[in-house]
Amino acid sequence: MALVINSHVADHFAEVTAFALHIGKAEQLTEKLDYLANYSKDYKTQCLMFFDYSAHSLAFTMERWDEETQSWGFWWNGGLIYRSDNQTWGVHS
Numbered sequence: 001m002a003l004v005i006n007s008h009v010a011d012h013f014a015e016v017t018a019f020a021l022h023i024g025k026a027e028q029l030t031e032k033l034d035y036l037a038n039y040s041k042d043y044k045t046q047c048l049m050f051f052d053y054s055a056h057s058l059a060f061t062m063e064r065w066d067e068e069t070q071s072w073g074f075w076w077n078g079g080l081i082y083r084s085d086n087q088t089w090g091v092h093s
Contacts, residue, residue, distance in 0.1 A: 002045075009051050033080070057082045
């Protein structure tokens with residue numbers, strides 16, 4: 001179980017986390033990231049983070065390990081979306 005932040009999204013991820021610190025919501029953002037990083041108790045998963053055009057938000061793809069092929073495969077995707085009305089992040093698919 002892992003959260004994967006590659007070089008293409010590192011700057012945007014840093015901006016999102018800096019914003020969360022600025023508004024005093026770093027703990028809430030961390031809780032959502034931990035949720036994605038540890039998504040399944042039944043499967044080995046990894047969550048790949050991507051840039052999202054929504055302000056202070058991230059897109060992601062959840063992958064699941066396939067024992068038969070010995071490779072990662074697409075499972076589902078969504079977004080870690082920031083809501084300005086209540087200053088929280090939510091996981092949406």
